[in-house]
Amino acid sequence: MNPVSTLKAKLPTPLRRLADLAYNYWWSWTEERVSLFSIIDPSIWQSCRHNPVALLEAVSEERLWQVAEDPFYLNRLNHLAQKFDHYMGERDTWAARVAPDITAENPVAHFCMEYGLHESLPIYCGGLGVLAGDHLKSASDLGLPTVGVGLLYRQGYFRQRLNRSGWQQNFYEDNDFEHMPLELVRDEFGQPVTVKVKVRQRIVRIQVWKAQVGRAQLFLLDTDRSDNDPLDRRLTRQLYSGNRETSLAQEIVLGIGGVRMLHTLEVEPAHYHINEGHAAFALLEAARLEIAYSGDNFYEVEELIRDRSTFTSHTPVPSGLDSFSADMMDSFFAEYWPELGLSREQFLALGARRPGDPWELFGMTVLALRMTRTANGVSRKHGEVSREIWQVLYPDKDAAQVPIQYVTNGVHARTWTAPLMSDLYSRYLGEDWSSKLVDPTLWQRVEQIPDGELWRRHAILKERLVAYARAKVLRSRRGRGEAADDIAAVDRLLDPNVLTIGFARRFSPYKRGGLLFHDLHRAIRILSNPKRPIQLIYAGKAHPADEEGKRIIQRLMEWCRHPALRDRIAFIEDYDIYTTKLMVQGVDVWLNTPRRPLEACGTSGQKVAFNGGLNLSVLDGWWCEAYQEANNRGLNGWAIGEDVGTSDQQHQNQVDADSLYRLLEDQIAPLYYDRDRNGISRGWLTMMKTSIRTNCHQFNSDRMVAEYVTQLYLNEPQAEVEPVMASAMA
Numbered sequence: 001m002n003p004v005s006t007l008k009a010k011l012p013t014p015l016r017r018l019a020d021l022a023y024n025y026w027w028s029w030t031e032e033r034v035s036l037f038s039i040i041d042p043s044i045w046q047s048c049r050h051n052p053v054a055l056l057e058a059v060s061e062e063r064l065w066q067v068a069e070d071p072f073y074l075n076r077l078n079h080l081a082q083k084f085d086h087y088m089g090e091r092d093t094w095a096a097r098v099a100p101d102i103t104a105e106n107p108v109a110h111f112c113m114e115y116g117l118h119e120s121l122p123i124y125c126g127g128l129g130v131l132a133g134d135h136l137k138s139a140s141d142l143g144l145p146t147v148g149v150g151l152l153y154r155q156g157y158f159r160q161r162l163n164r165s166g167w168q169q170n171f172y173e174d175n176d177f178e179h180m181p182l183e184l185v186r187d188e189f190g191q192p193v194t195v196k197v198k199v200r201q202r203i204v205r206i207q208v209w210k211a212q213v214g215r216a217q218l219f220l221l222d223t224d225r226s227d228n229d230p231l232d233r234r235l236t237r238q239l240y241s242g243n244r245e246t247s248l249a250q251e252i253v254l255g256i257g258g259v260r261m262l263h264t265l266e267v268e269p270a271h272y273h274i275n276e277g278h279a280a281f282a283l284l285e286a287a288r289l290e291i292a293y294s295g296d297n298f299y300e301v302e303e304l305i306r307d308r309s310t311f312t313s314h315t316p317v318p319s320g321l322d323s324f325s326a327d328m329m330d331s332f333f334a335e336y337w338p339e340l341g342l343s344r345e346q347f348l349a350l351g352a353r354r355p356g357d358p359w360e361l362f363g364m365t366v367l368a369l370r371m372t373r374t375a376n377g378v379s380r381k382h383g384e385v386s387r388e389i390w391q392v393l394y395p396d397k398d399a400a401q402v403p404i405q406y407v408t409n410g411v412h413a414r415t416w417t418a419p420l421m422s423d424l425y426s427r428y429l430g431e432d433w434s435s436k437l438v439d440p441t442l443w444q445r446v447e448q449i450p451d452g453e454l455w456r457r458h459a460i461l462k463e464r465l466v467a468y469a470r471a472k473v474l475r476s477r478r479g480r481g482e483a484a485d486d487i488a489a490v491d492r493l494l495d496p497n498v499l500t501i502g503f504a505r506r507f508s509p510y511k512r513g514g515l516l517f518h519d520l521h522r523a524i525r526i527l528s529n530p531k532r533p534i535q536l537i538y539a540g541k542a543h544p545a546d547e548e549g550k551r552i553i554q555r556l557m558e559w560c561r562h563p564a565l566r567d568r569i570a571f572i573e574d575y576d577i578y579t580t581k582l583m584v585q586g587v588d589v590w591l592n593t594p595r596r597p598l599e600a601c602g603t604s605g606q607k608v609a610f611n612g613g614l615n616l617s618v619l620d621g622w623w624c625e626a627y628q629e630a631n632n633r634g635l636n637g638w639a640i641g642e643d644v645g646t647s648d649q650q651h652q653n654q655v656d657a658d659s660l661y662r663l664l665e666d667q668i669a670p671l672y673y674d675r676d677r678n679g680i681s682r683g684w685l686t687m688m689k690t691s692i693r694t695n696c697h698q699f700n701s702d703r704m705v706a707e708y709v710t711q712l713y714l715n716e717p718q719a720e721v722e723p724v725m726a727s728a729m730a
């Protein structure tokens, strides 16, 4: 029996449809997500990280029967189940019209090292994974047959705690796959389907789990089987935590194992989408299969593979973490290149920037660019930067002619928009607003939302964020065994009436998480201005090996304890998708301070835009395309500093920090506190509406996936433009 049927059999008959919903992440982006599961038992719901399968298994039979007797609940359940059936059965979709050759048998195969769908499936680290999750959701909504391929990490990325001196501690928790919305894929005899790859001279058996993401499927590879060597069982244990050798082995499992798995499951991809270099070995394995099938040689087959492949780069600098030494390649691939009919030199040349150089590293981005017909960066600026970096591979071309395009990232609006806001959009933009996101005229109608209503709803979301931040900080302080006074002081932490700035993302040094405190005295003066106070909420993890990132967090924690700042700054530990949601939905201003041009795109600020928050960001990544100004004043947010074009980072930090302080003092705080008789800032609301109107139609993942289809996957240019349309949620 499959796990859905098993769960069904345990549920009271009237509640059986809950099992179908629990095993498809579709529930997580539909309107009624708040209550149907959580209402059954809010405390279990919280403790199981909003995992509906674990909830239904843990809740008492008595409670289930209570719910099963409630006609109001059953009504809502049946209504949602009907919507679900309609969604799953729909055939006349945007993608069916635009790309009829992409089908369930011949889907797009999307490969990525991490996927961030929901907090209940913690196999992501940051922006790349969440983007891959949003991509699958929009592919589903547009009706584009897509299978994701990734790894199922037993422990995922690390969990974060900060000790009393503010130093990051890492800990890991095992994921219990059997009680997650996952199904182990089995053959007709009930045995797990497996494929084999050779890693370090040993056969590694890989099994696969399926997560259902609306109409899209996500296949997650798992080496944690008792018939594997203990070392190999750990290959899919943790995300981004190993040395280079572990990374190489993981990338072999993902790319080579992934293509083998699809082949075994008789999925024949119409198109391969390699999302970031980690997954590029998939192209080699696709070539190997084609050689075995056709008997043609590698270079003949390569053309075929190129024609069906797209590569997306997210890296704005050539980085050592994208390459492997020739020694390492020898030890992992010596038996593989003969299968491609290649010599060692020919094989290594596939990943070499300068083929023939014996010291050359094997670059995954190089391999991916060589073996795909279309490649892209993830914002207009990142496209430019990528063309310059990779011009070395195209010696006969100017940078401008390097065949790397761009598709700017976008976010899945139906996931990130707070229900209070989507309700407003339904009312003032139209019930079907979320299926027509890319239509700019739709968003013109935000001007019709009454100011007071928008202000009040945002205020509620901010109160919720403040309550959440306090609860999290309280738990952290208790966990650290802090003094009673410090624990009690949580009651004074943050104030929902104060201008609130959020900053949450990975604490990579290039993101300059401490820039606001460049001049501590000035920062204190600005934050504690009695007439126009400002408060800050931070969250994010530093990579376990990133000492500088950890020092930035530690300094923030010192500031959280500073007598002048202690009520004004909160650091929320253990950043995850749920924390992101509350933060992007509740802040007034979202701060982003990357060192240019290292933010390839950035997506968290886009999530903020859907919820009426305003972006305060360095002009880098997506913000270069989004920011609008008139007379040197931002219309839909603010731009920090300017590129002084020097490698002197201290000087650049000085310039940007100074600009940040001036924006806060001269523009942002005065505008926010400029209240009318109803206690509302009309100027602020004008900016909120401008931000929604100018950003939302562009920076959503429906537009992004549609561009991937029309500009990159499809061979022929589109004759007719079909308006991008997602399946209705209402």
Ligand SMILES: *Cc1c(COP(=O)(O)O)cnc(C)c1O
Residues within 6 Å of the ligand: 125, 126, 127, 128, 130, 504, 505, 506, 575, 576, 577, 580, 601, 602, 603, 604, 605, 607
């Ligand atoms: C959206 C998101 C990110 C990406 O944030 P950036 O500011 O683009 O780096 C990272 N982590 C999580 C959990 C997210 O939801």
